Amino acid sequence: MLSQTVVKRLKEIVGEKNVVTDKVGLLTYGYDGTLLSGEALGVVSPTTTDQVVEIVKLMNEHDIKLVPRGAGTNESGGTIPSQEAIVISFTKMTKIHEIDTENFVAVVEPGVINFDLQVELAKQNFYFPPDPSSFKASTIGGNLGECSGGPKCFKYGVTRDYMLGLEVVLPNGKVIQTGGRNFQSEPGYDLTRIIVGSEGILGLVTKVFVRILPIPRAKKTMLALYDKVEDASQTVADIVAAGIIPTTLELMDNLLINTTEDFTHAGLPRDAGAVLIIEVDGYPEDMDEQVKTIGEIASKIAKEFKVAQTAVEVDQIWTSRRSAFGSVARVRPSYGVNDITVPRSNFPKAIGGVLKVAKDFGVTIGVVAHAGDGNLHPLILFDQRNKEETETVHKAEQALCMMALDLEGTISGEHGIGLVKKKYLDKEFTPAAMEAFRKIKRSFDPTNRFNPGKIIDL
């Protein structure tokens, strides 16, 4: 429990209403997108960088650890207060300082919701490419901490590719500015990108210079339906081999087609083995050619191929895709989102691997995938109240990670490491690399005060 002295100082720093210490309030901040939970010593919501600095200094004085949190939608346990710690919530730092269309830069506070930024940018015909499925709720700071991806990754890259500069409060209470409004340069070495994806264990980000882009002039959304998942993955390979780089190559299997249909009534045929959502963007003049080529490629294997004709149709398709994670809740009470990536050429093998894991462990798995990136999200459906089943699920999760590594892949695509994947990190990295991780952590945070227990143990 926090001492009255600390609570009093916190209230002085951020104001009474921005400190939570009651049981119910604390529990609310103990969850994220996983099935894990913890209980914070207290929750504090700063509204300025100076307040963050004061909080960090106070925690240093009283030897209290802290866990940074955005919207808490992450899928890795990254924001769970798994050790005695306060939660520092950034959801009240929501200013969009500036949208600078001349330089393709927006300057925002970490608590700005991805969607809210997109809405403001759209007014000026710009957008921020990283758009994780959680984008209506998740914050830029959270996206940054986990290095989120999203459907547009294949063409446009992940969050780290859109971070130009950061203001960071270090564990010693000092503030640094990395990068800035310049597109190109990170003199010295790349402090910006060592922070991106570090899940708050090296520093607390209080301001973000993000790279924005003009909205492409044209876009086309297509759907291809297949008898089997393996067929869909062949189309992915064929499109890429033809030298086309779509914005999006999203795959859902039969289970997800059915669960999302229950929700959205988008008209996907419930007997299809898989659907591929393909989107291209660019200049109006080249849309027809791209769509024609993709149509020819897909139609060689797909049982149906269609191009969305109206904005409503496009919306329906995306509503299906974006509701995929939540939609499975109707089937079983609990689900675990997995996140593994393999080289694209191994994608069909990875699909096979998922099916094998489902069979070997006797678990139900639905597959959503950013197929262009080789990034799979196998959703394991189960009942968390059943201890034995839950244990089997954890074993299946581990098997999925090992399968990805066997295929020259990685244990995490875009959901971070957090608590959930921590135990597999040394399967991907050698002891020497693990030691490099630890040394960097120690150089920033020698007392292990920032988000302790996430990514690595010291």
Added chain:
Amino acid sequence: MLSQTVVKRLKEIVGEKNVVTDKVGLLTYGYDGTLLSGEALGVVSPTTTDQVVEIVKLMNEHDIKLVPRGAGTNESGGTIPSQEAIVISFTKMTKIHEIDTENFVAVVEPGVINFDLQVELAKQNFYFPPDPSSFKASTIGGNLGECSGGPKCFKYGVTRDYMLGLEVVLPNGKVIQTGGRNFQSEPGYDLTRIIVGSEGILGLVTKVFVRILPIPRAKKTMLALYDKVEDASQTVADIVAAGIIPTTLELMDNLLINTTEDFTHAGLPRDAGAVLIIEVDGYPEDMDEQVKTIGEIASKIAKEFKVAQTAVEVDQIWTSRRSAFGSVARVRPSYGVNDITVPRSNFPKAIGGVLKVAKDFGVTIGVVAHAGDGNLHPLILFDQRNKEETETVHKAEQALCMMALDLEGTISGEHGIGLVKKKYLDKEFTPAAMEAFRKIKRSFDPTNRFNPGKIIDL
């Protein structure tokens, strides 16, 4: 001088012909693209990762520092043996292990010359976007160490955006593998990008997984000629404001037009104040529209606008641009290449700033610029044998860096920090950030053995 014991061991490790200890040989490795020089204790050229490990261990045993070197074309003094050290030359590690077009990946050794990689990739209709002016001589390892840019940066990004994974020999002699064949993920934090741009002070890269892309189907090269440099920079702003992202927006001023004409006879009018080279790529179907829009925008201000009609014309234009640095040698015996970047919206002001520095210090400056990125290369022409003039040039160089910082820019765009810019780094970064740089360096290299004295002093 190296002891006979060390020389003998080095020869055992890499073979007699891969160790240089004679005076003339050593001097050859004492230079880079700057006017600085040093003299190595010895030069050793490993051909395998194991040999690199053995060399590092030997240097640790005998407490000898080492300086990694590719082709030595860098413009920052990054490969100068400025302290007592051996040079470890990577020019004999030139294997292209693999070109994996399915996954858009090539796996290469650090000594592969950028151009040689491009030639091999082109056979399979692929390319590696970063293409610094030095690309016919510079190595992938060197490009990586300095985080090189090139004319295509504006649309395609810099070297860090194309590094997927690295094999790195650490100062403790251990080998780590970061990233790999996957496009998306850097679990843990981003070890790949902390190494990119670190100029060999954190580790020695022995294998590189680079991201490659299919060659765009169509490309158009345009030239716009202006009375004044300021006019050209207005066109840059106007093109970007129209939502067009060209591959290239290169600018040369009157001085460079004339010096390159002496060389290339490309037919650029010698009385033009500036030339803008504009290139777009994409699908054949959208080329006409892009060229038309750019032509309309440029023609509002340019005195002449033309579209290259043949491959020969395109070649001529690029030969001019790529020979810019060397071409000034006819005017004065020495030249210093500067490298500063400002937010694109401040580009016209930066051009004004360069003119002011030239006037204030009474020096001759020619300007080449990647105008889309706001990255300027002011070339100061002088005679190094004249001590007083050389001192004035150094003051002018400092003034250029300070001017860039005043315009919210950075002291280095794509040429690194090395020895040349080290003294300005703390003008861009606060003491807390400088300390973060030092701590990371110490965590990798506590005895300061790898490329000591570059980027930061400990």
